[in-house]
Every structure is written in structure tokens, then in C-alpha cells.
Amino acid sequence: MIKIERLVKTFGTTKAVDGISFEVSEGENMVLLGTSGCGKTTTLKMLNRLIEPDSGIISIDGKNIHDQPAELLRRGIGYVLQNNGLFPHYTVAENIAIVPNLLKWDKAKTQNRINELLEKLHLSKDYLNVYPNELSGGQQQRIGLARALVADPPVLLMDEPFGALDNVTRSKIHAEFLALDELKRKTIIMVTHDVQEAFELADRIALMDKGKIVQIGTPADLLFNPKNAFVSNFLKEQHLQLEFKTITLNDIWEHLPRVDKKTNTKQLSSEADVWEVLENFKFSPRESLSVINQQNKEVKSITFDQLMAAFSQYKNHQAHE
Template sequence: MLEFKQVTKRYNDEKAAVKGLNLKIDKGEFVCFIGPSGCGKTTTMKMVNRLIDSSEGSILVNGKDIKKQDPVELRRSIGYVIQQIGLMPHMTIKENIVLVGTLLKWSEDRKDKRAKELIKLVNMSEDYLEKYPHELSGGQQQRIGVLRALAADPPLILMDEPFGALDPITRDSLQEEFKKLQKELHKTIVFVTHDMDEALKLADKVVIMRDGEIVQADSPEEILRNPANEFVEQFLGKDRLIQGRPDVTTVGQIMLRSPAKIDVGDTMRAAIAKMRERRVDSLLVVDSENVLKGYIDVEIINLNSKSNASVYEVMESNISPVFEDSLLRDTVHKILRRSAMYVPVVDKSHRVVGIVTRASLADIVYDTIWGDGLELEKPVQQ
């Protein structure tokens, strides 16, 4: 899909910003470039759509040398998302989304249909299509920036620190949303970031660069388990030791299988009794089919004086679960970013099957640093 062959970039005969880079990116692969400032990651990405031309070597997209293609046509065939978003303030959201379609002289019907198709992908209603950028939040604007890159259905998308300017919670949410979108649409993504957690969470392959050269290009799991050298080890940081455990990779290996739950139709009085019985300060709220609906905790109960009120009336429904086969490193990221005490675990039908707590993660950290290499014990049920 995308291949770099001995690619070098020099500015005014000075020291090379990128040196003899060789890399092959397969169709549908999500690749993150990361490294210290000035390592050449952004220069590498911008050479793909010829915003910067290489000095030596060749870059092939679907086997074709990009230097033999018209740069304008090339850019229109490649999606591009930047941190600053770059929405046109005088255009509606619909006009922003189908901007490339306008340049390609699409009919109004085709643009209208495409805009409506895309807006649904990010869980936004069609009402937003007639709004203007200033009427949207930063997270919503960034979603539109992603949709604009998808509008012409390009097989390849370049993303230059697209979530860097967002607050941690919005950023975390968009990362999850975009990773899910990428799996559904099977696009090839070249993603530049300075955030190692983001790279490990999103990428199929992480490319670590230093002084214009690739130091290591591997899957997140392989980099965590077998860093190429001391520079990679230092760049990863000791706090990611837990993520490098070869024997513990998924949520299902450490989750507690009997989380404290309450039925959505029960009263707050029943919830209080259940908390006392289980000696916990929070309960997962489920329906008769054990489908996760939200949670209730002592803080919510303290704010509501009616003990005969139903759990459904007072529960907090804004809760973000993970799946049993979710990677543990993603769950650690979610807990730390959101300062959460736990994360519910659900199956594909959204039924509760367990819970991951900070305490269970602490056990893994302890075993990683101080353990004697014994096999991980089965978690004690809550």
C-alpha cells in the first residue's frame, strides 16, 4: 500500500532531516510515528502527500511513485487531518465535510448523501450539517475534521497529531471512536504523535524515530517486551512495565468475575442495603438481561434524599466499559486518564461479565517489579 525506499530529505544541503528511510506499510494497517522533537516524523508524513518533496529515494502508493503524479490530484486522493482542524468558518458543517467532493465537482445530491452517511459514523445527528464550526465544541470540530478526510473515501489517511489540542477525556473518547472507525472502514492510517500512550493504544505498528532514522518499527506488544535499545527503553519509561508483561495482555486475565450489581428497577433503599452487604461504595446498574445501564455510588445517594426513588431515576448512565478481550494496556490508559476506580467489563451484547479495579492493576504492578516469576494467580472474586 505505502512504501518508503531509501527516502532522504535535506534542507539547503544541511544535515538530513530524514536519512535513508525504508519502511513498508500494508493495506489497512494503522502506523504511528513517534519520537523526540526534530526526529523527522512529521517531515516523513508530509512527504507522502508531497507537502514536502523528498531529496532522494522514492515513495510508492499502491506501487506508483508519487513523484510521477500530479501533486494536487495526489493530495485529493489522500485524506489529511491536522491538529488545528482547519475547518472553513464561513462554510456549514456539510460544506466542510464534502469540500473535496466540491473540488471534484460532485453533484449536490451526491454531496448531500455522503455528508449524511458520514455524520452518522461519529454519532452526530444530521441537524449538525447546517451548523457552522463556531457552534460546535472542540471535540465535535475534530470529528468533522476526520469526516472531511474520509469524504472522498481515500484508502490512505495522514493524521498529524489530530487529538493533541483536546482535553484528556475528550481525547480519550475520540481515540477509541477513531480506532473503532478504522477497524470498520479498513483504512490505511499514518499517524504522527508525541504521546507514547496514544501510539501504543491506537497503532498496529509503532515506528520510533531518532535523528531522522527509524530506531524500531514493531507492534506495540513487541516494543514493550523487546525494546531495541536503551533509547527505546528510556522513551517508553518504567511506568509502562505493566504493559510489557508477556503473560498478562487482556482484561479477561485479571478481571474480577462477580462485581457488585443492582437491578435498574430497584430502589435506592435496596442499593444502600446491597452496598452494605458487599462492603462497596458503588454498584453497577443492570437490567433483567444483565445489560449494563450505568452505576450508582454513595455520592449519588447522598445527593438524593428519597430512599424510595428508583435506581433508574438517579443512576449515572455515562459509563464506559471494556470487553473481556480488550488489551490490558488500553484499560490501564482508560483508568488513569479518567481517574476512575474501576472499569466494567462486558460481552458483545453489553452484558456485565466482570470488573477491573485499580487494586487488581496494583497487584500486577507489584508482581512485575517484585514478583518471583510465579504464574499469576486467579483473581479473588469480589
């Protein structure tokens, strides 16, 4: 869906983006991760021509983005900003309707689409006639997402979309983000400097430094097969927590005991990551949790010690591959 070839952007004597190339498949969520000044936001803004590149080629759905006027390009790309970018003197309804109005949708079509998105984003219709400053940060961010999604663009660009939110609100919106069916159909490029966020939301991560992509791959690729010392050091402080959030029960299934013992607790899916399973333990004596393999419907009962043993076996196996 998106192809970037030898992209370069220089500001004065600084090469903000230094000849990078990568592709993003249809329906994939690619996260550009890195410290401030690594070139990730500049890269993102070149995709919808908020910044023009010095050289290189950007193609979306097989078409060079410079073969059409910038304003037409942007109408077909959703864009979500860190501070939500809502117009303060427009109501919520007017903010969401900006692109439909540019596309000359009739009022009924626009209203139906707005109502549909509000329901999906768990927002009351009572908010339609209020102004952004009357909303909480989380509500504003959901409205910003609704505005980006309203015309159903195939591509969504997100620049630090959750960076201004507190940790509790951010965690809740992450869960909504992953569950939202609207986003499962989108090709997404997201910029963040938050390592945990990148690992939770990305299909693949492009780790950047000094205008270059150091390594591109799945979260597991970066964790278990770091390309160099920069990648290892970048993830070092949060490595264990990232492993908990990256490794799923499916990954460690063969290392879990085969004893099938009924428990009174709900069955957790084998698609859950180790972190999610840990959150379900109450750590009472002899406690065990039921887990079900979604592929073969096999059920296992595991204790905390058995989970940790399987996790360690899997890691050892990865280290020796």
C-alpha cells in the same frame, strides 16, 4: 499499501529525514512516534507531496507517487491536521464537501455521504450550516475527520490529530476512533509525540530520532524487546501504564485461576487490556469480576490480586524469553 525506500530530506545543513525505509500493510495503522524535530511530520508530508523529498521512492498501492500530479494524488488521500484545518468562512457542510466538489459528485450523492458520516461520528445534522468557530474542539476534530473520509480514500494521513484537545475529549475520541468502522478499512499513518496515544491506537509504531527510525514494531515489541537504550529510556517514565494498556486478558489467560465462579457483574471480554479491567474494579472487599474468553467461551472469575499475580507471571515469562 505504502512502501518507503531510502527517503531523504535536508533543510539547509540539517538532515530532517535520513534514509528511512519502511512498509505499511493494507488496513494497518502505523504510528510515527518521537520528540519534536525527529522527522516524523516531514516524513508524513512527503507522502502526499506537501514536501518533496531530496531522494528516495514512495509507492502507494504499487504506484510511485511522483508518476501523477500532486493535486490528483492528494484527492485520493485523506489528511487530518492537528488544528483540524477547517476553512473558517465555510460552513460545516461546505468544509466536508470540498473533495466531492473537486471530484464533481452530484449534490444528492454528496449530501447522502455527509449525512452518513455525521451519524457515524455522533454529530447532529443541525451542525451542517454552522461555522467551525461555533463548535467545540472535539466537534471540530470530528468534522476534520469527516472531511478526510468523505471521498472514502484508501489511505489516511493524520498529523497530531488529537494534539489540541483536552485529555477528557481526547480519551473519548480515541475510543470512537478505535470503534469507527470507516477506519478499520483504511491504511493509516499517524504522527504523534504522545506515547500513550501511540500505544492505544497503533498496530505498529516507528520510533524516530534525528531523522532515522530507531525501532519499528508492535507496542509489545517496543516494551518488552527494546532495540537499544534510546528505546528503553523513551518509554521508561510510562512503562508500567503502557504495559497495562498493551497486555490483554488473552495474553495472561493461562496464568489466571481456573475456578469458574458466577458473579453478578457483567462479563468482560478477554480482548480487554489490563488497564480496562482495572477500571472496572470498584475495590470492595472480596470483589471479583467475570471474564469470558472469546475464542473458547471459557469463563473465569478473578479478583484484583489474581489479576496482578497473572500480570506479574506474564511479565516474568516475557523477560526470560
